[in-house]
Amino acid sequence: MVASVLDPCCGGRMMWFDPSDQRCLFGDVRDETVSVTDRSHQEDGKRVIEVHPDVRFDFRGMPFDDETFHLVVFDPPHLVRAGRRSWMAAKYGKLGADWRDDMRQGFAECFRVLRPHGVLIFKWNETQVPVAQVLSCTSEKPLFGHRSGKRSGTHWMTFIKGSAIKRTPPAPQPTTSPA
Template identity: 50%
Template sequence: MKPILDACCGSKMFWFDKENPAAVFMDNRSFAQNLCDGRRFEVKPDLIADFREIQFPDESFRLVVFDPPHLCRAGKTSWLGIKYGVLESTWQDDLRRGFEERMRVLKDYGVLIFKWSEDQISTADVLKLLPVRPLFGNRRGKTIWLVFMKFPEEQQLQSQKCG
C-alpha cells in the first residue's frame, strides 16, 4: 500500500513529481482538453472516486492531501470550473463528510494537509464544519494551507477540551 493519498488531485498542480510513486492520486473525473489559451489541461487520477466515500480501509495512509473544489459560483464548463471543480449546493455537508473520510483513512499520528482558497467561501466558515482544529497553517493571498494530525481518540478528546 502506498503511504500517501491525494483525494482530490485534479491536475496535480502543486506536486513537484506529478507521478510520485508513493502517492495514490484520486479524483472524481478523468479528462483532457485544450483550454481557450491553447494549453493542455489534464486530470489523470489513478483512481476515479468520490471524495466523500473513500474506498480504502481505516488507517491506510500516513499522509492525506485534501484540496477539494472551493468554488460555488462558477460554470462547470468555464475555465475556472474545469480547472478547480465546482461545489454543489450541499457543499457544507460534502466538505464535512470529505474531511471525516480523510481522517478515517489516516493512521494514528498521520498528517492531513488541507488546502483552501477563500475566493468565495471563507476559511472560518469551513473550519466551523470540521470536528477538529488545525495544528497550524500558512496563508498566501486567498490560499491557505492547514495541517491536521490524527491523534488516537483519547488524546483527540483532550486536545478538543483544551482548545
Template identity: 50%
Template sequence: MIEDKLILDACCGARKMWFDKNNPNAIYGDIRSETHELIDGRTLEIRPDVVLDFTQLPFPDETFRLVAFDPPHIHDLGKSSIMAKTYGILSYHWRDDIREGLKECLRVLKPYGVLVFKWSESSVKLSDVMPLLPQEPVFGHTSGKHGRTIWMTFLKK
C-alpha cells in the same frame, strides 16, 4: 497497488500542487477523469489513479500516512470555464461535502498520520469552513497573491 502507497491525494485534479506529478509514494484520486483542450492550445488532463468520491473513499481505515485534501472551493463558475475544468466546482451541498470529506480523510489516515487541507477563500470564507472541521488544526499558513489560500495541517490521534 494501494499497499505500497503512503500518500493519498483525495481530489488531485491536474496535480498542480505536486512537484513530482507521478510521485511513486502517492495514489491520486478524483471524481473526474477527463481531458480538455485549452484556448491557448495546451492540454489539461485530469487523470487520477482511482476515480472516487472524497465523501466515500474506497480505502480501508488507517491506510495512509499522509492525505492531501484540496477540494473545489469556488461555486460560481460556468462548467466550461478554465477554472472549473482545472479545479472543479463547489457543489450546492458544499458544507456536507467538506464535512464528510474531512471525516473520510481522517478515517483513512494511520494513527499519527498527517492531513493537509488547502482552502481558498475565493467564494467561501474560512470562517464558514471552520465549523465543519472535525478537529482543531495543529497549524496553518496563509498564502497566495491576495492571501486568500489557507493551508491547514491536522494530526490524527
C-alpha cells in the same frame, strides 16, 4: 511499493513537484482532458487541463480501509460559482449547492483513512467561501498553517489525527527551605 500518501482530489496534480511520485496514490472523481477557450492566456485562447487519477473515486466515500495512509493531502474544489465551461471550473472543479455536507463528508473520510497520529494537509482558497465556514465542517482543529497567494487567500493547514491531547498539570516540585 504501497503508497503511504493519498491525494483524494488530485486534479491536474499542479502542486506536486513530481506528479508521478510513487509514494502517493492520486485519486479524483474526474478522469478527463478538458480544453477551454480563454483569451486571457494565449493568443489562440486554448487551455488544456488533464485529470487522470490512479484511482477514480469520490472524496466523500473513499474505497479504502480505515487507517490506511500516513498522510492525506486534501485540496478539494473551492468554487461554488463558476461558468460551465470556465477555465477555473475545469482546473479546480466546482462544489455543489450542498457543499457544507460535501466538506463534512470529505473531512470525515480523510480522517477515517488516516492512521493514528497521521497528518492531514488541507489547502483552501477562500475567494468564494471563507476558510472559517469550511473549518466549521469538521470538529478537528488545525495545528498550524500558512497563507499564500496574490491576496493571501490560499490557506495551507496541518492537522494531526487524534491530536487532542489531554494535558495533565506538572507534578508539584518539592520545595527546599533556605539554609
